[in-house]
Amino acid sequence: MFETLDAVLADAAAHLTRAARDRKSPMHVPVVGTGDGDLRMMVLRACDPDIGLLRFHTDARSPKARQLGSHAVASVLAFDAEAKIQLRVKGSARIECAGPVADAAWAASSPYARRCYLAVAAPGSPAERPMSGLPEAVEGIRPSEEQLLPARENFAVLVIEPVSLDWLYLAHDGHRRAQFTRGGAGQDWQGTWVIP
Numbered sequence: 083m084f085e086t087l088d089a090v091l092a093d094a095a096a097h098l099t100r101a102a103r104d105r106k107s108p109m110h111v112p113v114v115g116t117g118d119g120d121l122r123m124m125v126l127r128a129c130d131p132d133i134g135l136l137r138f139h140t141d142a143r144s145p146k147a148r149q150l151g152s153h154a155v156a157s158v159l160a161f162d163a164e165a166k167i168q169l170r171v172k173g174s175a176r177i178e179c180a181g182p183v184a185d186a187a188w189a190a191s192s193p194y195a196r197r198c199y200l201a202v203a204a205p206g207s208p209a210e211r212p213m214s215g216l217p218e219a220v221e222g223i224r225p226s227e228e229q230l231l232p233a234r235e236n237f238a239v240l241v242i243e244p245v246s247l248d249w250l251y252l253a254h255d256g257h258r259r260a261q262f263t264r265g266g267a268g269q270d271w272q273g274t275w276v277i278p
């Protein structure tokens with residue numbers, strides 16, 4: 083089934099591009115790791131066809147955004163139980179609060195998604211009681227464009243440019259595993275089979 087490295091790379095790209103556009107994809111919400119050892123689930127919002135760029139959305143005030151800053155290493159872990167494929171991706175990561183990518187992502191987000199960024203305090207701030215952190219006026223409602231204006235400054239995109247990819251396929255008659263690396267964004271992937 084997976085006889086060539088090209089077929090494996092195409093499979094990895096198909097999984098990740100589908101994950102970004104299909105909320106029912108098992109890889110739609112992968113685990114994202116940061117250099118401090120922390121992990122969290124995040125919705126994958128975009129992946130280009132050669133796995134050159136992964137995009138996630140987050141709060142600019144969150145601990146992960148502070149940890150990543152403008153240049154860091156981040157990892158992504160996803161599993162499709164039906165296809166029996168695990169993907170592990172590592173790359174150079176940055177948080178962008180302004181610019182065309184963040185602006186377009188903000189413009190394409192629904193009012194409910196944008197409402198999260200109205201939280202008065204940063205994610206992870208202490209709270210006196212169980213609460214969303216949203217201003218009362220927007221709790222439980224679809225906020226207006228005007229109400230959403232202050233949220234924009236708390237919104238950021240996490241961009242990861244993958245430089246390594248580990249693909250694992252689980253099979254009764256013998257697992258298969260391949261690894262790919264690239265020198266940097268835009269360069270070709272170089273692959274090799276490895277023992278699972």
Ligand SMILES: Cc1cc2nc3c(=O)[nH]c(=O)nc-3n(C[C@H](O)[C@H](O)[C@H](O)COP(=O)(O)O)c2cc1C
Binds near residue numbers: 147
């Ligand atoms: C299913 C699911 C999807 C999530 N999607 C996102 C997301 O797209 N962006 C995000 O910042 N946090 C998302 N979260 C919340 C994060 O996992 C995490 O709790 C939060 O961002 C705080 O992480 P931090 O303390 O590392 O900054 C999601 C959580 C779950 C369970």
